[in-house]
Amino acid sequence: MKEVRTQRRAVCPMSMNLSQIPSPCFVLDEARLQTNLALLRRVQEETGAKIILALKGFAFFHAFDLVREYLPGCTASSLYEAQLARETFEGEVHVCAPVYLEGEMRDIVQHASHITFNSLSQWEHFKTVLPPQGVSAALRINPEHAEVETALYNPASIGSRLGVTADELGPHLPDGIEGLHFHTLCECGADALERTLAVVEAKFGGLLKQARWLNMGGGHLITRDGYDVDLLIRLIHDVRARYDVEVILEPGAAVAWRTGVLTATVIDRVERRGVRTLMLDVSFTAHMPDCLEMPYKPDVRGARDPEPGESGWRLGGMSCLAGDVVGDYVFEEEPVVGQRIVFEDMMHYTMVKTTMFNGVPHPSFGIWRRNGTFDVVRRFSYDDYRSRLG
Numbered sequence: 564m565k566e567v568r569t570q571r572r573a574v575c576p577m578s579m580n581l582s583q584i585p586s587p588c589f590v591l592d593e594a595r596l597q598t599n600l601a602l603l604r605r606v607q608e609e610t611g612a613k614i615i616l617a618l619k620g621f622a623f624f625h626a627f628d629l630v631r632e633y634l635p636g637c638t639a640s641s642l643y644e645a646q647l648a649r650e651t652f653e654g655e656v657h658v659c660a661p662v663y664l665e666g667e668m669r670d671i672v673q674h675a676s677h678i679t680f681n682s683l684s685q686w687e688h689f690k691t692v693l694p695p696q697g698v699s700a701a702l703r704i705n706p707e708h709a710e711v712e713t714a715l716y717n718p719a720s721i722g723s724r725l726g727v728t729a730d731e732l733g734p735h736l737p738d739g740i741e742g743l744h745f746h747t748l749c750e751c752g753a754d755a756l757e758r759t760l761a762v763v764e765a766k767f768g769g770l771l772k773q774a775r776w777l778n779m780g781g782g783h784l785i786t787r788d789g790y791d792v793d794l795l796i797r798l799i800h801d802v803r804a805r806y807d808v809e810v811i812l813e814p815g816a817a818v819a820w821r822t823g824v825l826t827a828t829v830i831d832r833v834e835r836r837g838v839r840t841l842m843l844d845v846s847f848t849a850h851m852p853d854c855l856e857m858p859y860k861p862d863v864r865g866a867r868d869p870e871p872g873e874s875g876w877r878l879g880g881m882s883c884l885a886g887d888v889v890g891d892y893v894f895e896e897e898p899v900v901g902q903r904i905v906f907e908d909m910m911h912y913t914m915v916k917t918t919m920f921n922g923v924p925h926p927s928f929g930i931w932r933r934n935g936t937f938d939v940v941r942r943f944s945y946d947d948y949r950s951r952l953g
């Protein structure tokens with residue numbers, strides 16, 4: 564089940580000096596990324612499975628020199644992500660999109676090593692465009708077994724547009740299809756994969772025997788404390804032994820889990836009818852949209868949830884959206900204008916989802932290096948805002 568993030572844990576090293584970091588800024592902690600990657604490498608080494616990075620969750624290519632040392636490739640959900648993978652990562656480029664557009668398949672095949680189709684009609688439509696060699700094709704299947712409660716993140720609901728159902732397929736894989744792909748998890752444990760695999764095998768076991776590879780999608784939160792890595796390893800071994808398939812996992816969140824922060828600053832304090840709000844130089848809707856979409860309350864360093872009856876501070880975004888607020892929080896010390904606010908765990912599904920809605924300034928991107936130095940690798944300006952609009 565999707566985790567409710569309530570833990571209070573600092574992400575950045577204690578030595579991180581906020582005065583060196585501009586505000587607002589997404590800051591990647593390279594050492595923590597390396598720790599996550601090392602665990603993913605262990606899983607690969609102990610199972611023979613491939614773990615590739617889902618760019619939709621983490622596409623900070625300034626960190627790819629490090630990621631490339633541990634993971635053999637990327638998975639892309641569009642032509643642009645495929646091109647980014649080819650240009651900045653190299654290695655294998657898997658592409659899995661809900662639909663492919665008429666004009667883009669010829670470009671996708673230039674970048675892709677593997678392409679997964681979401682429907683038999685799209686496969687039929689595009690199969691003649693695929694080169695005879697060099698690109699391996701697959702079908703996304705939907706076992707219709709849901710482990711995710713939040714509808715927005717549940718691809719396995721009945722009637723879902725994502726993935727071919729068992730009754731659409733006959734007993735044989737379509738000619739030319741070498742792989743099967745399922746993605747039904749989101750921030751899940753290995754127990755959820757175990758239950759899902761049981762259904763996949765019951766419904767698609769005959770087809771799995773004909774496949775060369777099985778991609779088990781993302782949603783495996785392997786790097787979260789308490790994830791049952793040994794169970795994952797056993798499950799992969801079992802699948803490989805039973806079906807003689809190559810196994811691929813394509814997590815996004817697990818790669819960047821707890822690897823960085825978003826720093827912000829208190830610009831103003833307002834109090835209206837007893838509601839106290841800290842006005843920040845960031846926006847939830849523009850910079851942390853999952854906080855409103857999921858929704859979830861991000862951890863803030865040095866702050867906690869109010870006890871019943873205790874009043875706290877609401878955190879207010881700088882856009883005009885009425886609901887651009889999250890909270891409340893009780894701070895260890897009374898918050899003041901000019902104070903830094905540090906949002907924890909802001910690397911996955913944040914930088915990839917930001918917008919410049921309202922024309923609000925976009926946070927810079929920085930890297931806290933393993934050697935203790937800090938680099939700003941990207942600043943944004945008015946030109947970035949304007950260029951997207953015309």
Ligand SMILES: Cc1ncc(COP(=O)(O)O)c(C=O)c1O
Binds near residue numbers: 620749780814817
């Ligand atoms: C097809 C597919 N693969 C992989 C992922 C990555 O999932 P996560 O970041 O939860 O590991 C997603 C996320 O939506 C996805 O849709």
